[in-house]
Amino acid sequence: MQLKPRRIRKSAAICLSDFVSHLEWLKSRHCPKTYQDAYLVSWVFRKPKAFNTHSEIAGYCRAHLVVALDQLKKLITKMRAGRPQVTEMQLRKYQPYLTDYLFDLRLIAQTLERRKDSTYEFFSAAKRTA
Numbered sequence: 001m002q003l004k005p006r007r008i009r010k011s012a013a014i015c016l017s018d019f020v021s022h023l024e025w026l027k028s029r030h031c032p033k034t035y036q037d038a039y040l041v042s043w044v045f046r047k048p049k050a051f052n053t054h055s056e057i058a059g060y061c062r063a064h065l066v067v068a069l070d071q072l073k074k075l076i077t078k079m080r081a082g083r084p085q086v087t088e089m090q091l092r093k094y095q096p097y098l099t100d101y102l103f104d105l106r107l108i109a110q111t112l113e114r115r116k117d118s119t120y121e122f123f124s125a126a127k128r129t130a
């Protein structure tokens with residue numbers, strides 16, 4: 001008999017905080033130095049092409065992780081709108097953006113972390129379209 005995992009109810013603020021903390025942990029493991037804006041722009045806005053080496057793939061993933069984390073923090077500041085923390089109403093309002101962050105970062109996070117931990121899974125789910 002297989003038991004269902006127990007659902008844990010967390011506040012919107014804690015969920016967002018946990019998400020940002022995990023991304024910061026990934027950044028600390030895979031982006032040991034501070035990247036200049038020119039470097040990030042060269043990776044994030046480059047014309048699509050095939051990658052020839054793992055270091056090119058890792059550079060692409062690191063740049064996207066750094067930019068995504070920075071922009072996510074700005075989005076959360078906007079969501080707070082002067083309040084001490086994000087409300088559930090704000091979380092629902094920005095849900096499409098947050099869903100995009102999750103799914104866009106899944107492959108990036110897994111590509112980086114699976115080189116260190118082959119069992120790592122950012123999350124397992126399918127994206128639901130409205």
